[in-house]
Amino acid sequence: MAPNLTERRLFILKLVVQEFIETATPVASEMLVRKFGLGFSSATVRNDLAALEELGYLTHLHTSAGRVPTDAGYRFFVENLMDRTSLSLAEQRMIRHQFYQVRGELDQWIQLAGAVLARTAQNASLVTPPRAEQLRFKNLELISIHETMVLAVLVFHGGIIKQQTFGLDAARTPDDLRRCAGRMSDALADLTVSGVEELLAQDALRPLPTFGEFERAVIALVTHAMQAFEEQAREHIYSDGLLEMLSQPEFIPALARDDAERAVERLRRALDILKSGRGLGQLIPQALASEGVQVIIGGEHSEDEMREYSVVLARYGVGGAVTGVLGVIGPTRMAYPRSISTVRYISSLMSNLLAELYAGESRPPLEGNG
Incomplete structure (x- = not known):
C-alpha cells in the first residue's frame, strides 16, 4: 500500500467510490463534507482528492470539478475497502x-x-x-429403425445423451447391432474425446482385430458427436x-x-x-x-x-x-x-x-x- 495512503484518504476514497456507484454523479469535496458530516474542511478533502488522483485511483471529468473512480480505484475498493455483505x-x-x-x-x-x-x-x-469437466464416454446403443438406417444413442458421464441416425451399406440384424454396441461400449468406456481420437490413430497404424469398417464408422461418429458437443458448450x-x-x-x-x-x-x-x-x-x-x-x-x-x-x-x-x-x-x-x-x-x-x-x-x- 502506498505510504501516502493515510487512513483519512482511504476513508475518503471509499466514500467517493460508494457515492459515485450510488449516484453516477462526480463527487465534490463540499458534498462529502456536507453529506457525511466529516470533521475536517473542504480544503482538506480537496487536497486528499488531488492526492488520490495523483495515485491513479480517481480522475475528474472536464465538465465537472468532482472526482470519479478509475479502474484502479474500483480495484483497490474491491480488494481493500469494500464491506463484505451477504444477501438478506x-x-x-x-x-x-x-x-x-x-x-x-x-x-x-x-x-x-x-x-x-x-x-x-x-x-x-x-x-x-453445466457440462462435464471433460466429456467422457459411458456407453452406446444401436437401434435398427429401417433395414439400412440405425439410431445411435450415445450416453456420456454426467447424464448427457446424444442421438444420431446414420445409414448402412448393408442391412444388419438387431443382434449384430447389439453385439457391436457392446464391443464399442467396452472399447470406449470412460474415454475423453482425445482418448477416442488416440484409439482411432492407433487403429490406423495397426488395425485392431475387433474393429471392422462398421465399428470404425461408429467410432468416427462418436468422435464427431463429442467434438461438436464440446465446441457448442464453449460457445453457449x-x-x-x-x-x-x-x-x-x-x-x-x-x-x-x-x-x-x-x-x-x-x-x-x-x-x-x-x-x-x-x-x-x-x-x-x-x-x-x-x-x-x-x-x-x-x-x-x-x-x-x-x-x-x-x-x-x-x-x-x-x-x-x-x-x-x-x-x-x-x-x-x-x-x-x-x-x-x-x-x-x-x-x-x-x-x-x-x-x-x-x-x-x-x-x-x-x-x-x-
Missing part, C-alpha cells in the same frame, strides 16, 4: 424457494439463475450450462437482464450531443456483447479454472469492446462431474458488494442443486452463505 435471509429464502419450485428441471434452473442474477444485481447476467452463453443494464445512467443519453453519441455507442456495444458473447467467451475457461468469485474491471479486459464493463463471475457445479459459470456484467460503476454477494449465493445454490441431481450428495443448508 429473506432474499435467500425467496430465491431458494423459486429454485425448488422447478426442482429437477435443469434448463429452467439456468434460465431462473439468469433472471434472479439480473433482477438482484440490476445488471445483465450470463450463465453457461445464456444471458438475461438487458433491460436492467440499459436502465443504468451510462446508457441514457444526456442533452449534449457528444454524450448522446457515446451512450448510443455503449448501447450498440452492450447489445453485441450479450447477443454474440464476444469478449465473454475467453473469460469462461478462466472462471472454470478458478476458485471463488472473479471480478474483472474495465481496462483489465484484453478485449477493447469490454473496457467499459466489469464482469463478476463464479464457477458452479460438482467437482469431477459437471461445472458451469454464472455472473453479471455491467458498467464499471457497478454495485460491487451487491453483485459479488449475489453471484456467490446463486453459485452456491446451483452447486447444491446439481450435487443432488448428478451425484446424490447432500450439503449443508445454504442460508447465511450469501
